[in-house]
Amino acid sequence: MIEALPPQALVLETRRLRLRPFSLADEDLARALLCDPRVMRFVTDPLTPGEVADHMPNAVRRGAGGRIGIWAVEEKATGAKIADGVLTPIPVEDTEPDWSQVIPEAYPADRIEVGYLLIPSAWGKGYATEICARLLRFAFEMTALDEVVACTDLANHASQNVLRKCGMRDCGTGRAYAETVAWFEMTAPEWRAYASNQ
DSSP, X not given: OOOOOOGGGGOEEOSSEEEEEOOGGGHHHHHHHHTOTTTTTTTSSOXXXXXXXXXXXXXXXXXGGGTBEEEEEEETTTOOEEEEEEEEEOOSXXXXXXGGGOOTTSOOSXXXXXXXXXXXXXXXXXXXXXXXXXXXXXXXXXXXXXXXXEEEOTTOXXXXXXXXXXXXXXXXEEEETTEEEEEEEEEHHHHHHHHHTO
């Protein structure tokens, strides 16, 4: 049985941001991200508000004693919701994570990816790097994971730069979400080496 982390241990902070587990009250943030074609340009077709509502039960699921799931990201200075960050199972030939693997008492069988989406007004401020770096730190300090992966659309060079900046290893291309993607990996020893140099 996996010991559940206390709720306060799942609230993660950076210099400018607060990451907290997604709740049903964050449907407004989910709509702002998932319904915006600019945000979803490199992900998939934008969702409709109805599809977002259908997605919310999965968005609030947490696995492995709370360690796996989606975080809502707020600016500390304003309290504004600006992004999400994820540690979720990465699908290979499916277009969605297998949410049935996100259960409190176990780690998912699929590999875990780090990811993020930001509203357009939050672009270009270095927030994606803060979110990604903080989730990697959480993954390697507070979970049993020995590896975290990430992927982007082949044309999403900005996001690829974020992953490199966070110390993830560029592995060329891989397969995820039923397509060929830019593929990145980081192991626990690689994270420790990266963190010791920061």
